[in-house]
Amino acid sequence: MALIEVTDLYKSFGDVRAVDGISFTVEEGIIFGFLGPNGAGKTTTIRILVTLAEQTSGTAIVGGIDVAANPRGVRNRVGYAAQATGIDRDLTGKENLILQGRLHGLAKAEAQREADAILEVISLSEVADRRAGTYSGGMARRLDLGQALIHRPNVLFLDEPTTGLDPQNRHAMWTYLRKLNDDGMTIFLTTQYLEEADELADTLAIIDNGRIVVEGSPTELKRGIGGDSVTLVPSSDGAADSLEVMATAMRALPKTNAVEKLAESVVVYLEDGGSRIAEIVRAIDATGVQLGRLELAEPSLDQVFLKHTGARLRVEDVKPPSRMSRNRMRT
Structure with missing residues (x-):
């Protein structure tokens, strides 16, 4: 069953067309990878899907709900972690999770129970009562992931979740994401890392200059190179x-x-x-x-990208600022 359906989606900023008529579907229960360089249209697309931006034209359906017609309904069903972590550095890890749960309409006791469960999943139980401002980059990323999960969403949207992490924390994040997916979570993941796309994605779409240039499983795409x-x-x-x-x-x-x-x-x-x-x-x-x-x-995904775009994928691994995000979704 398709959990996400995008048809002829366009988004323009003045004369710049950031998303240029893309169409794709995401089946329930998979990890869908959205691969491309900075400026390709990845973040704009994901912001439309989580109702933080409006499309210029086209349709986007998430969980059977039109994102433009019923944004509140979509927000109740999705989790979202942006590139910049949306944690409050002055609160403890557990307080951050409880706050996010309450903002999603959970009762106080339910938010506390969910926070305890999420802390176990993201391996932060031992530091739950420490201020989030004392967390390492990898811990802050995991806490941000926990906030996106607190209300038990149907689909998890992650915008370059490992950008700025060292290799050890990057691989640890992959382990968490695979476990979530094994437990049934559908994940929409944007990335600029070829290895990450190859490692995690069941289905992969490569986007360049606002257009999807090729789509398929990593294995299929590599076989297509010949x-x-x-x-x-x-x-x-x-x-x-x-x-x-x-x-x-x-x-x-x-x-x-x-x-x-x-x-x-x-x-x-x-x-x-x-x-x-x-x-x-x-x-x-x-x-x-x-x-x-x-x-x-x-054959490698690097060669796939080269074949379909005419250029190699350049990675700009700049660590995003850790701050309280203004883009955190509210119900």
């Missing part, structure tokens, strides 16, 4: 000139899908790369270039 990639790195002597010579030699090979010359390497995309290594090495030897390193890899 073949493997072989990365060739010349020895340090005369590397700059060697790259062009190597690229020319690779373009002359039969049955290659593409050849890409990068700053320090040449990448060849072709079917069954493992069986053609000897052929590639012979072609490089014939040019007189000394090969420093050769790497064989299966």
